[in-house]
Amino acid sequence: MATDIEKLFDLQQIDLKRLHIVKRVKKSLVSVREPIDLVRLRESVGSMSEEQESLKENQALAESQVKVVKEKIAANQDLLNSGRLTDPKDIAALQSQIAELEITKSTYEERALAALLEFEDKNKQYQPLVERLEERTGEWEELRRCAREEQEGMAAELKKLNRERSVRASDMNKDALQIYEELLKRKNGIAVTTITNSSCDACFMSLPTSVATAPRNGSSNYLHCPSCGRMLLQR
Secondary structure, three states, rough: OOHHHHHHHHHHHHHHHHHHHHHHHHHHHHHHOOOOOHHHHHHHHHHHHHHHHHHHHHHHHHHHHOOOOHHHHHHHHHHHHHHOOOOOOHHHEEEEEEEEHHHHHHHHHHHHHHHHHHHOOOOOOOHHHHHHHHHHHHHHHHHHHHOOOOOHHHHHHHHHHHHHHHHHHHHHOOHHHHHHHHHHHOOOOOEEEEOOOOOOOOOEEEOHHHHHHHHHOOOOOEEEEOOOHHHHOOO
C-alpha cells in the first residue's frame, strides 16, 4: 500500500502536468494577440485610405467649382451674344468678366487634375498595402483558429486532470496534503522530491545519513530536506 509521501509524489506529477498546461495556455493566448506588424500595417492602410478620401473630396469639390464657373461663363456668353447689351462699356465689362471666369475655371480644372493624379499615384501604393493587409490578416486568423483548437484540447485535458486530482486528494491524509500544498506554492511547483546517492534531487545538497535513510526504513513519512525544505521520498 502506498505511503502518504508516495501518494503526494504521484499527486505532484498530476500538478506538474496541470501547471505545464496552464503555461501552454498562457503562451497560446499571447501568440494570438494581434502582432505589431499587423497593427502597423492596418494603421498605414487606414491613414492612406483617409488620404485617398481627402483627395477624392478635393477633386469632387474642384470639379463642382468648374461646373459652377462654366455655367456663369455660358450665361454671360449668352448675354453677350444676345445683342441686349449696346453700351460698349457694358460689353467690355462683360467680356472682362468672362475672361476672369475662364482663368478661374482653369485654376479649378488644374486643382481637379492635380487631385486626380495624386490620387492615382497614391493608389499605386495603396493597393499593394491593402493586399498585404488582407494576406497578413488571413494568416493571423488561421493562427487564431489553430490556437483556439489547441486551447480547447488543453482545456479538456486540464479538466480531466482536475478530476483525477480531486479523486486522489480525497483519499489522502489532510495534514500531509496541507503541508504539500503550502510547499507547492513556495517551492516553484516542487513540494516532494526524491533522494539519489544520499542527495536531495531538488537542491542537490548532500543529506545527513539519518535523513537519507529515514524515508527508506519507514521512520518518518514527512521528512524534509534540511537545505531546501522539500518533502523527501526514497524510491
